[in-house]
Amino acid sequence: MNDSAADLQGTRLVALDWGTSSLRAYRLGDGARVLELRHRPWGIMHLPPAPAGADTSPEAAFERALQDTCGDWLAADPALPLLACGMVGSAQGWREARYLHTPTSLDALAQGLTRVERPSGQPLHIVPGLLQPGELPNVMRGEETQVLGVLALRLAEDAGPWLVGLPGSHSKWVVAQRGGIEGFHTFMTGEVFAALRGHTILGKTMAAAAAPGAQDEAAFVRGLQVASGSDAGLGLLSHIFSTRTLGLTGVLPASAQADYLSGLLIGHEIAALARVHPPGGTGGTAPVQPLLCGEPDLCRRYALALRLQGFAEPAIAAQATPTGLWQIAQAAGLLVPGAPQPSSAESLAA
Amino acid sequence: MNDSAADLQGTRLVALDWGTSSLRAYRLGDGARVLELRHRPWGIMHLPPAPAGADTSPEAAFERALQDTCGDWLAADPALPLLACGMVGSAQGWREARYLHTPTSLDALAQGLTRVERPSGQPLHIVPGLLQPGELPNVMRGEETQVLGVLALRLAEDAGPWLVGLPGSHSKWVVAQRGGIEGFHTFMTGEVFAALRGHTILGKTMAAAAAPGAQDEAAFVRGLQVASGSDAGLGLLSHIFSTRTLGLTGVLPASAQADYLSGLLIGHEIAALARVHPPGGTGGTAPVQPLLCGEPDLCRRYALALRLQGFAEPAIAAQATPTGLWQIAQAAGLLVPGAPQPSSAESLAA
Numbered sequence: 001m002n003d004s005a006a007d008l009q010g011t012r013l014v015a016l017d018w019g020t021s022s023l024r025a026y027r028l029g030d031g032a033r034v035l036e037l038r039h040r041p042w043g044i045m046h047l048p049p050a051p052a053g054a055d056t057s058p059e060a061a062f063e064r065a066l067q068d069t070c071g072d073w074l075a076a077d078p079a080l081p082l083l084a085c086g087m088v089g090s091a092q093g094w095r096e097a098r099y100l101h102t103p104t105s106l107d108a109l110a111q112g113l114t115r116v117e118r119p120s121g122q123p124l125h126i127v128p129g130l131l132q133p134g135e136l137p138n139v140m141r142g143e144e145t146q147v148l149g150v151l152a153l154r155l156a157e158d159a160g161p162w163l164v165g166l167p168g169s170h171s172k173w174v175v176a177q178r179g180g181i182e183g184f185h186t187f188m189t190g191e192v193f194a195a196l197r198g199h200t201i202l203g204k205t206m207a208a209a210a211a212p213g214a215q216d217e218a219a220f221v222r223g224l225q226v227a228s229g230s231d232a233g234l235g236l237l238s239h240i241f242s243t244r245t246l247g248l249t250g251v252l253p254a255s256a257q258a259d260y261l262s263g264l265l266i267g268h269e270i271a272a273l274a275r276v277h278p279p280g281g282t283g284g285t286a287p288v289q290p291l292l293c294g295e296p297d298l299c300r301r302y303a304l305a306l307r308l309q310g311f312a313e314p315a316i317a318a319q320a321t322p323t324g325l326w327q328i329a330q331a332a333g334l335l336v337p338g339a340p341q342p343s344s345a346e347s348l349a350a
Numbered sequence: 351m352n353d354s355a356a357d358l359q360g361t362r363l364v365a366l367d368w369g370t371s372s373l374r375a376y377r378l379g380d381g382a383r384v385l386e387l388r389h390r391p392w393g394i395m396h397l398p399p400a401p402a403g404a405d406t407s408p409e410a411a412f413e414r415a416l417q418d419t420c421g422d423w424l425a426a427d428p429a430l431p432l433l434a435c436g437m438v439g440s441a442q443g444w445r446e447a448r449y450l451h452t453p454t455s456l457d458a459l460a461q462g463l464t465r466v467e468r469p470s471g472q473p474l475h476i477v478p479g480l481l482q483p484g485e486l487p488n489v490m491r492g493e494e495t496q497v498l499g500v501l502a503l504r505l506a507e508d509a510g511p512w513l514v515g516l517p518g519s520h521s522k523w524v525v526a527q528r529g530g531i532e533g534f535h536t537f538m539t540g541e542v543f544a545a546l547r548g549h550t551i552l553g554k555t556m557a558a559a560a561a562p563g564a565q566d567e568a569a570f571v572r573g574l575q576v577a578s579g580s581d582a583g584l585g586l587l588s589h590i591f592s593t594r595t596l597g598l599t600g601v602l603p604a605s606a607q608a609d610y611l612s613g614l615l616i617g618h619e620i621a622a623l624a625r626v627h628p629p630g631g632t633g634g635t636a637p638v639q640p641l642l643c644g645e646p647d648l649c650r651r652y653a654l655a656l657r658l659q660g661f662a663e664p665a666i667a668a669q670a671t672p673t674g675l676w677q678i679a680q681a682a683g684l685l686v687p688g689a690p691q692p693s694s695a696e697s698l699a700a
Contacts, residue, residue, distance in 0.1 A: 135579075136591075137592065137601075188591050192550070192590075195550050226486065231485060235586070238538075240538055241537070245486070245487040268585055269588075275584075
């Protein structure tokens with residue numbers, strides 16, 4: 001065992017959270033313990049450029065991104081298994097991984113991995129995406145792994161069902177419990193906010209907050225209240241215009257308009273969520289318990305919106321994608337056999 | 351009388367429809383008859399550049415735009431009155447014209463004109479904008495004149511109340527009847543469509559229709575139906591994501607996705623309109639009669655959406671801004687006195 005290999009002692013899995021705009025590589029030890037995390041800008045749409053004379057194929061670019069991020073780990077211990085989730089499995093990724101239909105389970109995900117042979121060393125395994133068929137189909141890639149990780153860390157407390165919210169550019173709300181994922185919804189809230197602010201008249205009268213990061217919470221709450229108040233019937237396409245007119249009439253200063261618009265949009269998202277998952281439950285079924293997982297400030301905003309719609313106080317979960325990848329690798333038998341496998345996280349398949 | 355003046359015989363008013371992106375100048379004769387129309391790209395945000403050494407003030411730029419468009423009319427008959435409506439009266443316009451509060455009347459608008467002195471010749475008069483106060487204030491500039499024109503041309507048939515729709519970048523729906531304008535709503539439908547298509551992931555999978563101008567009406571109607579169908583509760587932020595997922599699942603070809611998204615957005619606008627103005631009327635009051643005024647293809651789309659929501663077949667009105675400007679000029683006493691003033695359009699103030 002050389003020095004490098006000695007450094008990696010205890011490593012059981014290289015877990016990759018590989019999305020559109022960035023790549024996070026986790027070196028995981030027993031029980032999904034994060035021994036090391038590396039964050040690179042090599043999202044699938046931003047792979048490192050090929051050096052002069054190098055192979056310019058997409059496959060080579062993905063391999064270069066992997067080597068740049070954790071080539072030393074793989075060289076030090078060539079037997080380490082590799083598991084990835086996220087857009088790396090999309091049609092624009094390293095290899096298109098299948099979609100599994102909802103409802104689905106940890107075991108189904110583990111049995112549905114796509115195997116990608118590499119020029120040398122262990123193959124890369126990619127977690128399937130999820131597809132919810134119907135008149136309004138829904139898809140996800142990466143969030144299923146995050147949700148399985150959250151559940152693994154929560155099941156000791158409460159078997160669910162949970163309504164797991166992953167706020168962001170495309171917010172996902174996932175109904176999940178012991179055994180797997182029942183179904184989910186997507187709201188394009190974050191991306192719509194950015195498009196309205198950046199590319200419509202609404203952005204033209206907005207100014208940044210006085211201090212970096214300062215927020216106008218009153219304006220945000222005002223937006224939440226409009227979304228479900230007495231004028232709710234006018235709908236989102238009408239409500240958003242008030243961002244401008246409340247400015248024109250001197251009610252909303254320029255520095256408060258972005259927070260107000262954020263409140264309108266998040267308010268509409270959570271009002272819709274409350275229509276399809278009434279906070280008090282439906283027809284004698286127990287209410288689902290909301291749980292948020294994401295960037296802390298965004299979770300705080302969503303928690304306000306959930307309370308205003310009558311949901312129970314949401315639990316806040318830590319980012320759990322490496323735990324989810326560990327769970328799937330374990331269920332798939334990817335972890336090096338023969339080594340001891342104690343896990344502090346209860347298996348979902350239990 | 352020189353040759354030019356002879357050409358202008360019968361001219362009673364120079365009427366200007368002056369918006370953000372273009373300027374339309376009408377030479378009007380008795381009864382609001384359009385003797386000549388000139389269309390220039392000199393919207394208030396796109397004024398002609400100053401020649402070297404010329405006055406670079408905003409006022410000079412507006413005067414240059416006016417001279418370029420109809421300086422020969424003004425030179426030939428220096429007594430011709432000038433009346434303008436639209437964003438030329440905004441804070442970014444030639445002069446900020448006041449807002450009148452709704453409800454309002456033709457006479458109130460005519461008495462509220464803003465007078466702008468010019469370097470020579472007649473002053474320019476600008477029509478007030480309208481402001482509807484409230485928790486969600488609403489504003490318009492220019493549409494009030496269009497609506498007064500529509501009413502003037504319609505009153506012989508039906509005294510209303512009308513629900514006048516002006517679809518576009520910011521759709522306006524105006525409740526109006528003999529005597530004036532009761533109130534109105536704004537929906538940012540057109541601008542939101544452009545922002546979603548141009549600046550979100552939804553645009554990335556869209557392709558132009560096979561033939562220029564060809565439309566996928568089935569996809570448009572599918573969008574309308576989703577907006578008010580059994581999944582309506584999921585709301586707009588969720589519905590729009592199906593533009594992408596129906597493509598991913600092979601249901602909606604790339605060439606149909608823009609029409610589907612258009613159907614979703616227009617469907618949401620008209621569903622909201624039906625909530626605040628139920629097609630069958632409310633509490634014993636007569637239903638309002640829908641009427642559309644705008645670009646023919648857009649009116650056809652909105653007529654489909656109105657029918658699907660249970661509204662009566664909408665009347666389709668011709669563009670009527672010059673008629674509205676004529677009505678206001680007449681009520682304001684701007685038309686040259688002493689000349690005969692027969693009008694084929696019944697006065698709103700009658």
